[in-house]
Amino acid sequence: MTAMPPDPRTTGSLGTGAAAAGAAAEGDARAAGDAGDPHLDRYAARTAGMTASEIRALFAVASRPEVVSLAGGMPNLAALPLESLSVEVAGLVAAEGQSALQYGSAQGVPVLREQIGDVMAFEAGSLGATGGFAPDDVVVTVGSQSALDMLTRLFVDPGDVVLAESPSYVGALGSFAAYQAEVRHVAMDDDGLIPAALDEALQRLAREGRRAKFLYTVPNFHNPVGVSLAADRRPEIVELCRRHGVLIVEDNPYGLLGFDGQTYPSLRSMDPENVVYLGSFSKIFASGLRVGWALAPHGIRDKLVLAAESATLCPPAFTQLVVSRYLATHDWRSLVKSFREMYRERCEAMLGALETHLPDGCRWTRPQGGFFVWATVPEGVDTRAMLPRAVTARVAYASGTGFHADGSGSRHMRLSFCYPPPERITEGVRRLAGVLDGELDLLRTFGVAGPRHGTPGGPQAPAVDTA
Numbered sequence: 001m002t003a004m005p006p007d008p009r010t011t012g013s014l015g016t017g018a019a020a021a022g023a024a025a026e027g028d029a030r031a032a033g034d035a036g037d038p039h040l041d042r043y044a045a046r047t048a049g050m051t052a053s054e055i056r057a058l059f060a061v062a063s064r065p066e067v068v069s070l071a072g073g074m075p076n077l078a079a080l081p082l083e084s085l086s087v088e089v090a091g092l093v094a095a096e097g098q099s100a101l102q103y104g105s106a107q108g109v110p111v112l113r114e115q116i117g118d119v120m121a122f123e124a125g126s127l128g129a130t131g132g133f134a135p136d137d138v139v140v141t142v143g144s145q146s147a148l149d150m151l152t153r154l155f156v157d158p159g160d161v162v163l164a165e166s167p168s169y170v171g172a173l174g175s176f177a178a179y180q181a182e183v184r185h186v187a188m189d190d191d192g193l194i195p196a197a198l199d200e201a202l203q204r205l206a207r208e209g210r211r212a213k214f215l216y217t218v219p220n221f222h223n224p225v226g227v228s229l230a231a232d233r234r235p236e237i238v239e240l241c242r243r244h245g246v247l248i249v250e251d252n253p254y255g256l257l258g259f260d261g262q263t264y265p266s267l268r269s270m271d272p273e274n275v276v277y278l279g280s281f282s283k284i285f286a287s288g289l290r291v292g293w294a295l296a297p298h299g300i301r302d303k304l305v306l307a308a309e310s311a312t313l314c315p316p317a318f319t320q321l322v323v324s325r326y327l328a329t330h331d332w333r334s335l336v337k338s339f340r341e342m343y344r345e346r347c348e349a350m351l352g353a354l355e356t357h358l359p360d361g362c363r364w365t366r367p368q369g370g371f372f373v374w375a376t377v378p379e380g381v382d383t384r385a386m387l388p389r390a391v392t393a394r395v396a397y398a399s400g401t402g403f404h405a406d407g408s409g410s411r412h413m414r415l416s417f418c419y420p421p422p423e424r425i426t427e428g429v430r431r432l433a434g435v436l437d438g439e440l441d442l443l444r445t446f447g448v449a450g451p452r453h454g455t456p457g458g459p460q461a462p463a464v465d466t467a
């Protein structure tokens, strides 16, 4: 991947796509058009950025079984031990129903907060780099998405700057848009966020007399790029943020999914007082339970608990106790290892197919873990405009435009290998290559690729379930 220049873009009306994508990540596939909404003049100003994509209509088609979807970020749950899990769930209701079905603490169930220490220690492994762990530092959240939303609510007033990688996780951009943040993207390359680019962004802000509220980063097996932040860059990033007084939000849902079991020292371990760490059971157990966590310095932890109280009173005790029982009764470490194997096999299928089928001039990242490959297409091809033609050819992907706050990134696409089996991935890439060949033919003949369908150039949502 070639480094993209630091981007000082301002995005006052940002995130249309990101916000819409947040809705998509929640499974809301409705076309959320404003037409005919009698409440239109009553919405808060902050909803202005929350418009749906005109290509949302495509999503229904993209989810059809005959379409190979390389668009979504859904974990593959095929390896879950459903029978023994159902015994545990029944046992939970029978033995602990009175508490499992009751309101709980806004900070989360104490036993799960203890067990989260084991999960973090498993990832830290020989690195021993949890940054210190006390169950009291943990706030259990409704997936890490709700932690992102609450953190943004706590820190961001309209117009405040948030730094994020270029490109960045669409659900985070959705939260930033909802709170009217100004997102400034910072360039990354094959080794993750580039310290010099971060330094430049921080210095530019200082010259403007401003300071970012936080840096949002996904250091391990990045969504959407698939790369990890090099170990020697980590202390540099932490030091830069400390020096400039900028908080770090370290979002780490994929850290245990290195194909070779490789893990990285957390940013939190290098400066626990200036990093909020986010974890999740979505990719290593069950995304539908919606259980994640934040590990935060005490002041921020207390504010997160207050924010959780006002949002949902408390995270559901039931789903937390399901996770807790699973951790207590199953060999979850082995299951994580089998997930790694499954995703490695799928990633290899994708990389092999890209090598075989994609036309000259395309390039892509080579992930060592996680769910995603980030592909770059030849100049002149617009992945957003091409998407309807891809879906017609029965393959879907997520256009790069959804991963940038201002909707740029149309020469990129995110290809997910997490969900379809290897032979479908190969077939999907073959179809995609056919579509790209067609675009390149048109470019060679007419100087432009295929017709643009409703692509006025603003931000827009990525594909169907881009979580």
Ligand SMILES: Cc1ncc(COP(=O)(O)O)c(C=O)c1O
Binding pocket: 073, 142, 143, 144, 145, 146, 169, 171, 218, 223, 251, 253, 279, 280, 281, 282, 287, 290, 291, 292, 466, 467
């Ligand atoms: C980088 C990143 N952060 C957060 C999330 C949300 O995870 P959760 O299911 O825990 O809310 C995702 C989901 O895809 C993700 O990729």
